[in-house]
Amino acid sequence: MIRFNDVSVTYRGGVRALRNVDLRIDDGEFVVVVGLSGAGKSTLLRALNGLVPATSGSITIHGTEVVGAQSAELRAIRSRIGMIFQTFNLVNRTSVLNNVLMGRLASVPAWRSTTGLWPATDTEIAMQALERVGIVEKAYVRAADLSGGQQQRVGIARALAQEPSVMLADEPVAALDPVTSRQIMGDLRRINQEMGITTMVNLHFLDLAREFGRRLVGLRDGEVVFDGDIADVTDETFRHIYGRAITDDDLLAVDDEPTE
Amino acid sequence: MNGPTIAARPTRPRPGARTWVVLGVLITYTVFAGRQVGFDISTFWNVWSNPLWEKFWPVPWDWVLDWHNVLDPLLETFQIAVVATLVGCGLALPLAFAMSPLTSPNRTTMVVSRSVMNVVRAVPDLFWAKLLVTAVGIGAFAGSWALSVFSLAVMVKLFSETVDGADPRPLEAARATGGRRLPVIRTGVLPTVLPEYVAYGLYVFELNIRASVVLGLVGAGGIGRVIEAQRQYFRFDRVLGILLLVLVVVIVIEQVSVAVRKRLV
């Protein structure tokens, strides 16, 4: 279980990215976070794994406190949280398998990872992660030679290789086309259901949020202004979260049928 | 489960025989070259017991900052660098245009100018200085000559890359008006490459100041002459003082030229 207790984040320079956030997320939930850019979505996810330190309040994962954790402790926390990025954050010049093995860095002795002599068990975990996202045949291809959708699958595999209990996805489809976006969201949803990994996804396309989310959290100016079941969400809810009318730009593709 | 179909795992590609051969050759050559030059790891700690170190300190600043001893030759160095940069860069401009397939009048000019410049560049800078000192006599005059050749070589190398990479479309437009070759280059290419030309020129000026430190070793004038004389008397304290002074001058010039370049490019 994840708990945010009165969490605030103030950046150097005085920008308040999160204000007194309270959230409770149960194991295995699939939470979609929406809000305008700058509303604090990205900060919310990064506060959870300590990439952005919370200024005040308390964040716990399975009872472990994140706020104020020291480096070794923080690495241990992060090793159990997979993260997926908008820009994939792959090392383009090395193989897909090496990228996925980066998910094992916290569990492999430093001398082994540094020399690239990964234990067979860890290579096996990485291979299985690639199989789960369906691109194991690309294991020895350079990451740069993949399409955007394939690269994001490598990003997901890297997170899975951590064998995480929580998965954070920061705008995972913002750089992808509509068809690929739906496939990637489908992958995340499937992994959440099959493996029971608690998943938090930031999205700015509202129709995608509705299609794939189960629970919706709306952020506005760093505050949680909506938290509820996706079934209860109406266009009025989105207007409330965004503080303005919804336009076509907020939708992935109005007329597109979901592809399978 | 309607997950993705399980594909066969690929086998890990093994590095080919060529990789091993290249690696083997490199390692063998490194070992061989190490023996040839007398590689001796103990130097790395023995160097601290160098009897010369104590001769470096303290720096006699009143000697170093004396007009006659150091500052006047330093000024000479500056003058050499000015003349050499100007001559070198001036000659580099037409040469770079002659060398680029974009602007060269014909293939022969291009190939000949490229080959000549490669040969000029292949001769180390102090070899040029030594040869020119032999030819025109010891002094700043030979130094200016040598640094001009050096500036030309560096400038042509840098600037011709810029000309090669210039946008061909304005050139095409200028050609389409039916102009002659030189006006076409003047209006079609020069404006786009001029900022880089000036930036590289300033960079070459920096290099010239740095190079002048060693020119004196072969009798080519400037501050290097003083360094060489003091070195022969084992006055390394004075050498260090001069080097620090040159470092300050280089840093000041670098700062100025970085500021100018930022405004240009």
Add this chain to the structure above:
Amino acid sequence: MAAGPTTGTDGRPPAPTGTASRRMALGALLVILVGWSLTGLEITIDRLLGAPGDAWDIFRRMFPPAFAEAAERGVVGKVFESVHIAWIGTLIGALISLPLAFLAAGNLAPAWVRVPVRQLFNVIRAVPELILAMILIPVTGLGPWAGALAIGVHSIGTLGKWATEAIEGIDEGPLEAVAATGGRWASGMRWGVLPQILPVVTSQWLFRFEINVRASAVLGMIGAGGVGSELVSQLVFRNFPAVGAVLLMTIVVVLTIDTVSAAVRRRIIRGAGRAPGNGTDGDRNAAVLADLTGLRH
């Protein structure tokens, strides 16, 4: 004023005056600077006109080069000794500069580490190989090892600066990804940074090797091994045919190394740049060159 095109010249803006006068001032400044320099150097017209003739005279006397005599004196071995010195020197510089560059990069190291390391690079760059060799000779004795070490130390400065710039140009996403998986700092460097910079850095090493071949030839002039000593001694005896032979052998070896090394560098950079959306070859060459010369700011 009437709307639409006017026939008079009233509507035309005046030519900007600032740039023209600024150009004049700059031009005048340049002329004064050059005039002052020329008089300071006592460069007179007759010296200027006489010089090309003097240079040509020496050049003419080098032909035909005395290859047999040079070969007998072991010049070929000396030229190759210069190459060995450059190779070992470059390797020493590369191995020491790479870890230091990580400590000098603005995106990896805190200011209190970064600033001193950068200053170290700057100071090293300011001391020419020749001076370094002079300082080293009392420890190493005359010979190639002094040269190799001098080149190695001097290369730390430029190679460190170039590698720092390469590191500062990386995509920081993978670093964030390593941090998010709970990896250590060292893991971030090994897996997030190193694969990104390795192609650029190896081509920088090769480029430095090309420069160092020339530098090591020069070092022979003060007895630090290599072909330079031959040039000096033949010039002292004014044995110009032998000088010509030494020069030609040096040129051939240097050009060969330049050509091979440039081809390898092109392959490395092209292989690394296979990612889509990398711009034209021209852009890439200019960028690589800017990287190599440290001109990018």
